[in-house]
Amino acid sequence: MNLTSYADLAVRLVNTAVCADDEPDQLGTPESFRVLAAGHLSMSGPVTQYDLGTLRRLRDQLSLIFAAAAGGSPQTAAERLNMLLIQHPIHPELVSHDNARWHVHLADTGSVTGRYAAGAVFGLTLFVAQFGADRLGVCAIASCPRVFIDASTNRSRRYCGEHSAARATVTAIGLQRQTGADGPAATAAS
Numbered sequence: 001m002n003l004t005s006y007a008d009l010a011v012r013l014v015n016t017a018v019c020a021d022d023e024p025d026q027l028g029t030p031e032s033f034r035v036l037a038a039g040h041l042s043m044s045g046p047v048t049q050y051d052l053g054t055l056r057r058l059r060d061q062l063s064l065i066f067a068a069a070a071g072g073s074p075q076t077a078a079e080r081l082n083m084l085l086i087q088h089p090i091h092p093e094l095v096s097h098d099n100a101r102w103h104v105h106l107a108d109t110g111s112v113t114g115r116y117a118a119g120a121v122f123g124l125t126l127f128v129a130q131f132g133a134d135r136l137g138v139c140a141i142a143s144c145p146r147v148f149i150d151a152s153t154n155r156s157r158r159y160c161g162e163h164s165a166a167r168a169t170v171t172a173i174g175l176q177r178q179t180g181a182d183g184p185a186a187t188a189a190s
Contacts, residue, residue: 005040006106006123007149012036013055013120014062014147015160027052027059037116044112051113058088058117062124066136066147074133081125088117 016026016036026032030047033055061084068076091107106119127149128136135150139160146160 006119007127008123009037009040009116009120010062010124011147011149013059013116014066017059017063018144018146025056027056033113033116037112040116040119044108047112051111055113055117058084058120062120063145063147065124066138069128069133069136070138070147074128077128077133077136081121081128084121085125088114088121090118090122 013036019026024032026036030052033047033052061080065077065080065084068074068080091109092104093107094102095105096102106115106122108115110118124136134155137148137150137157139146139148139162140158141160144160144162146162148157148160150157
């Protein structure tokens with residue numbers, strides 16, 4: 001089982017909450033869910049509005065876990081993950097395919113969205129157990145609520161996949177220019 005791959009399901013789900021004012025919720029239709037899950041799960045089976053509502057509630061709960069971890073409350077993150085493990089149980093199976101070694105997959109039982117939820121929760125739980133809750137982050141750009149998993153060797157990641165340190169610096173310089181603030185970044189840009 002690739003922990004990061006399953007944990008990434010949680011990141012992808014939480015980050016669906018970030019959309020522009022004129023964009024619809026990325027969990028608004030079965031088709032948008034299929035785009036989100038593409039490449040991660042067997043997509044056979046129906047996806048209902050009830051399923052999407054369940055994922056939106058899970059998205060909110062996972063967001064709270066990332067916020068707790070990023071805010072220095074690993075115990076709270078763990079307690080919330082434990083509650084979600086009860087709500088979204090996994091059904092693992094041992095498989096071997098494509099001349100690969102035996103490994104664990106999540107069984108194709110239950111609904112598509114149920115498998116997604118269980119994979120996201122279990123993957124995030126295993127990731128936290130192996131690497132620590134301090135590897136879960138929320139983007140350091142104040143206006144960006146996107147989350148990420150810090151897989152850097154020195155635990156130094158501060159920005160989501162949409163942003164980088166360089167882009168944050170450019171944003172800060174632009175804001176300083178707009179407000180006329182005089183600081184190191186404004187001086188360097190002059």
